[in-house]
Amino acid sequence: KAGVTQTPRYLIKTRGQQVTLSCSPISGHRSVSWYQQTPGQGLQFLFEYFSETQRNKGNFPGRFSGRQFSNSRSEMNVSTLELGDSALYLCASSLEAGGITDTQYFGPGTRLTVL
Amino acid sequence: AQKITQTQPGMFVQEKEAVTLDCTYDTSDPSYGLFWYKQPSSGEMIFLIYQGSYDQQNATEGRYSLNFQKARKSANLVISASQLGDSAMYFCAMRETLNSGGSNYKLTFGKGTLLTVNP
Numbered sequence: 043k044a045g046v047t048q049t050p051r052y053l054i055k056t057r058g059q060q061v062t063l064s065c066s067p068i069s070g071h072r073s074v075s076w077y078q079q080t081p082g083q084g085l086q087f088l089f090e091y092f093s094e095t096q097r098n099k100g101n102f103p104g105r106f107s108g109r110q111f112s113n114s115r116s117e118m119n120v121s122t123l124e125l126g127d128s129a130l131y132l133c134a135s136s137l138e139a140g141g142i143t144d145t146q147y148f149g150p151g152t153r154l155t156v157l
Numbered sequence: 158a159q160k161i162t163q164t165q166p167g168m169f170v171q172e173k174e175a176v177t178l179d180c181t182y183d184t185s186d187p188s189y190g191l192f193w194y195k196q197p198s199s200g201e202m203i204f205l206i207y208q209g210s211y212d213q214q215n216a217t218e219g220r221y222s223l224n225f226q227k228a229r230k231s232a233n234l235v236i237s238a239s240q241l242g243d244s245a246m247y248f249c250a251m252r253e254t255l256n257s258g259g260s261n262y263k264l265t266f267g268k269g270t271l272l273t274v275n276p
Contacts, residue, residue: 075264085248085266098261130200142190142252143209146264148202 044069046135046149054155060121063152067114067135073097074116075146076108079130088131091116092138120154128156160184161249161267168272170239177224178234178270180249190252191232192264193223197245205247208232239274246271 047066055061067074076088087100091110108118114135120127130153134146162181170176182191193205208216208223216223224233236243246269255261
């Protein structure tokens, strides 16, 4: 079974631009979560989607948004990019959102650099 | 207060020896799950092992085992017979409910421990 895939793997943008990252979950997984990873802040939760609905949201500004499609694929968008948005963005999928046993499986990440 | 604390920023181990990576957690929720992930330099987070708060026995998965001490709120990862390929960042994470009633959950990660396996 194919793992979580993320596209693109690398991205370079300039301040003020916007960017869209894509995530395809493991087949059969209905929940997708997004994380931002930086050397200073570590791994921070962005949001979680299940059945096309955002279930949880982390403490990020409104410039960060996402959505999930009927096939469980997800996209996240960052508008008006800032230098501090440079990070590794990780997507994770799980069978279903809910329960302490729900194991998240991660994709390879998209490394975003904002110049 | 941090939810997940990994006190060892870096650890070194000789190949074929065992190593323990520490993790303590903080929660008042009686129901929670503990996870360990490995992140090689390539960036992908690889799931290693899971321990539920109600599990009576320590979890094991191949060369990985979890030393779960509930009263101490610790969930240390033990890697036996270390291999060069084990060199990576290791993250401890906890999944707990965001609200009473348990309909929303959140996975919180520690800062990680960088393990280096020496030949």
